[in-house]
Amino acid sequence: MEIRTATMADLETIxxxxxxxxxxxxxxxxxxxAERLKYYAEHFWLMFDEDKLIAFVDGIVTDEKDLADEMYEKAAMHNPEGAWQMIFGxxxxxxxxxxxxxxxxxxxxxxxxxLQGRKGLVxxxxxKLLHYYAKFGFVNEGISASTHGNVVWYQMRLTF
Ligand SMILES: CC(C)(COP(=O)(O)OP(=O)(O)OC[C@H]1O[C@@H](n2cnc3c(N)ncnc32)[C@H](O)[C@@H]1OP(=O)(O)O)[C@@H](O)C(=O)NCCC(=O)NCCS
Structure with a gap:
């Protein structure tokens, strides 16, 4: 399996x-x-089985401490110098x-x-996935303000 960051050419498969x-x-x-790749293709981590995309993770970098729903749509909020790496998907x-x-x-x-000197990830x-992310060092901060998809989301943070 190969891991690399993205380019606009990966849009359809993502x-x-x-x-x-x-x-x-x-x-x-x-x-x-398409918007996300325009602003932060290098904050997509893609995994390939030969040339087939099988998994990915992405998210903006920001100085905002909490993950807000508007970040999903407003890719321009990405700040390459920001303190926190958000994980969206x-x-x-x-x-x-x-x-x-x-x-x-x-x-x-x-x-x-x-490596990029961030404070951590959010x-x-x-x-049902709280235990899964806890294994990587993420700490549960309770129910988030997110109404994304009309389900209950918990915010978790890994601080370096
Ligand atoms: C959540 C999701 C990303 C996990 O992907 P994945 O590649 O299966 O993740 P992993 O293999 O790292 O871990 C999944 C489970 O398999 C287990 N696992 C890892 N390697 C294993 C192996 N070789 N054999 C058996 N189990 C294994 C992990 O321990 C983990 O178990 P746990 O849930 O009891 O902690 C995937 O199920 C998915 O895409 N779901 C739908 C989208 C979604 O809900 N995303 C999360 C949004 S918050």
Missing amino acids: AAVEAACFPATEAATREEF VNTLPAYRKHGYAGELINAAIADAK LTCKE
């Missing part, structure tokens, strides 16, 4: 993996990914799950954020 991993009410659209195609692939991508994002997740 949107297809997202659609396979999230319900339509929660999935980012192709247009949203963690996706693995169903057929490739439970092999540690998402974990490898999360570790790659953590390593890069450390994500939101559903209750």
